[in-house]
Every structure is written in C-alpha cells, then in structure tokens.
Amino acid sequence: MRSYIAFTKKEILEYVRTFKMMILVIVFLILGFMSPVTAKYTPEIIDKFMPQGMNITLPEPTILDSWTQFFKNITQLALIVIVIMFSGLIANELSRGTLVNMLTKGMPRRTVILAKFTSAGLIWTICYWLAFAVTLFYSELFWDDTKVLNLGIAALCVWFFGLLLIGTLLLGGVLFNNYYGSLLLAGVLVVAMLIISMLHSAAKYSPYKLVSFNMELLEGTAEVSEVYAPLGIAAGILVIFMVAGIAVFDKKKI
C-alpha cells in the first residue's frame, strides 16, 4: 500500500513538474468557459457580421445550448487531448528504462499499473469536473431559467468513458510497449463501440452511448435507466482491461 501511494505521488509530481498538469487545466478551463459563452453570444456575433439589410431570426439561446456546447467540446476535443496526453503512460517508462530501479527494489509490478491508472484518472477527474464547474457557473450566470434534466448522470457518463479510455491506453502500452500500441487499442475500442451502436439490436448496450446520449438525457427524450446497460458494460470492460494489463505486465521482459 505504501509503495502504491509513493508511486502515485511520483506520477502526480511528474505531471506537475513537466507542466502537463498546467496544460491540461488550461485546456479544460478554456473548454469550460467557451461552452456557455459561445452559446450565449453566437447569435449576437452573427447579427453583427450580417450584411446590412439582411435579417435572420435565430432562436433565443437557452441553457440547453450551453450544455450542448459543453458535451460537444468535451467528447470531441477534451477526450482527444486526454488520449494524446496519456498515450505514453507506460511506453515512456518502458522505453527509458526508469522502471528498472523501481522493480528491482521489489516493488510489486501491479503497483505500477494501479498507480498509473489512479494518477491519470485523478487528473482526468480534476480537469473534467473543473470544466464542468466553470460551465455550470457561467450558465447559471447567463440564464434565468436554469432547469436542466439529468445533468448529473449525463456528466457522470462522459467522465466514466474517460476512465475507460485511460484503462485502454494502459493495456495498449503494456501489450505493445509504445505510444502507437496505446493509441491503436483506444482507436480500435472506440471504432468497435461505434459499430456496435449502429447495430439495431445491440445499440443499447454500446458504451459509446455514454458520450453520444447526453443531449437526449438533458432534453428528457430518454430515460436514465437506458444508460445502466452501457455503464455496466463499460465498467466490465475496464475491470477486464486492468486485470489483463496487470497479468501481462507481471510476466513482462523489462
């Protein structure tokens, strides 16, 4: 347990000192801020740039537009940033040989996997909820009618999808020893889930729903119970990936 805490601390120190943490926080702050602002001011900006005499009437923006922007930004931009940031999670240490000193001191190998998942997960959690908080703050500020359905559960789904991606990157790194392995496995997983979500019969089980279903939840056109199956399956995949990652890493040539 002590080695797990010590190694997690080292990971976080690394994110702080190599400025990765700062970059991520800035990116997520910008995303969190941009979502309500673009939702609120896009009609005004379009109006300003319209040639004189031309007139289009845009519907008055609502708080739902703000959250539409938020989920669009997070699922498209932020998840890509996360994947790029964490693709070298294991590969970096394996290629540089920095783990040799740690493992030859008798540190359990599974500690490496668990600590890396914890620290990356923690950073994703902080950044994600930070962006969420900023969007929430400005949305409350800009609109009087702030009623949004199922916001918590919709946000939770995206957060969990991020954790699943981190677990996938870890397993990819352990299996292939490099960045490309991590990126490849994450890509394969996303494409596979996308294909499943297109199949009529299996669509409701695809974890891809976690990132594609949020607007239906907010608008109230879907039931909360519909996310239980994809959420459960995502959790299952994550557990399997972690166990597999540990098992493979235990027998790895370092």
Place this chain on the structure above:
Amino acid sequence: MDILKIKGLAKRFGSQEVLKDVCFSVPEHSIYGFIGQNGAGKTTTMKIILGLLKRDEGSIEVCGEEATYGQTRTNHSIGYLPDVPEYYSFMNPGEYLQLSGEITGMDKQKITAKSQDLLNLVGLDTSAKKRIGGFSRGMKQRLGIAQALLNEPRLLICDEPTSALDPIGRKEILDILRTVRERTTVLFSTHILTDVERICDRAAILHDGRIAVTGRMAELKEEHGTDSLEIEFTESPERGEFQRICPVNIADKIEDIDPVTICIHADEIEKVQTELFGIMYEHNLMPLGIRRKKPSLENLFMEVVK
C-alpha cells in the same frame, strides 16, 4: 555462506545461445568480479537474477531463496545498479531516494537518515537539491550506487559501473565499492581487467556461455597463469644470437615482443632464469634488462578467450 548460487543457467535468444551452462556462487562480503567480453552474456545473467528476463534452464538462489521470473521476492535482498541507470529527471536525488525508500517500505526517519548518509558516501550531498536531469554520467552512476544501497541489500549487483566513465569517475566508483564491502556483498560485471585487479577478491570469467574459470584472485593467477621472463637486448643481432644458443625445450613458449625484446613463459621460471643466466654468461651476452613478470589477469583472460 553463499549469498548467490547459480547452477546450470541457460538462456537462448532465438537461435542464439547466449548462456549455456553458467554455474558460480558468490560468498558473503566478497567483491566478486564478473568478467567477460562485450556480448558474453553478463547483463543477461544479471537481468535473469533480478527476474527481468526469463531463463530457459537452471536455478538461482539469492540468500537461500529461489529467484523467479517477473515478480520476485528475492529482489528485496538485492540492490541493482544498471549499466546506464535511468531516473526521473524531474526529481532531485533527495526526492528520488525518498521514493526509492518508500516503495521498499522503509520508515520515514530511516529514509531521511540513510539518504543523507548515502549522499555523503557517494559525494552528492552538495547536489542534493539539483534536478537529476542535469547530472553528468558519473553523478548518475554515483546516485545509482546510493539508490542501490538504500534498503541495505545483502547483495549489490553492478552492471559495468565504470565502463562509461573517465579515469577520475572510475576511481571514485571503485573507491565507493571498496568501502561498501563491509555492509554488503558486491557482484560487479566488467570488461576492464584493471578494475577487477584493483578491488576484487574473487572473479569469474564468462566465455562462450560458460564460466571458464572462477576462484580467489590470487589462486586464479597461481593456477592458471604462468610466470614469465622478459629479456631486452641492446640491438636485434644480439637477440638473434640469444635465440640461436638458447635450448629449444627450456621454456613452454618464447614470444616476440619487439625486435629487441622477447618474453619467455615457463612453469618453473626460477630454474629457467638460472639456466639462462649461465648460458648468457658463457656466450658473453649482456642484455639491457631482465624482468620477472607475475601472471596478470590480462594474460589469463587472453588465454581463456583465445
């Protein structure tokens, strides 16, 4: 007591048989030189001891416990210094030792005291607050010894600790290794023979996948090397004259060093020397110099790898 016992160790990489049948044991509190050419399999052997590589055959015991591949408990008794140690460059030596101590489960006070002690020992106490990223190779090597000794291992394994260093850096590392022998047992691999002669009390030569010779340094030289006699003449005709009058069967081998010097190898060199003195006196041959040479590790090594 033997800290490390290796029996019948074999390892293949594809079709290449790197280790065929390696057997040796390292007694407690010795400095054991593990000698071999580049590519002889020294690093492979060490990595197998540490569970970083899988062996094909054989057994390895560290402090009486069997070492296994992957997660191995025996690593708790081992300190390891890789040939090119890699660190987290964003940390300073103090932080790195702190991390190393915490992952091995040492308590906080002990880590602080021990880190200070070891940083003093390896001469990094003044750089304790500098980031490792800016360290020279020699400094990294010294930090490597400090981190390897942190959890008071019973066996310190160093993989070519001096190969990449300048003469001063080498001397520093060798001095440190000599000082730590009271605390632990050292197994260190190298192809620099003078290093072995300077600090080791035992050695093994790895050649062609097997241990060719092993034992105490003095015994090794005694048993395997022969004494020799180097005779230098003023000019080459004198040397020719000497070779003409010298009985053919007097020595095991007569070697040409340069146009005016020869080297005579024989088991009973003193007897040969007396005889040669007589012959040279008789023929009025006055060499410039005659020197008795003790067997060196280099001769022994050359003989083994020939």
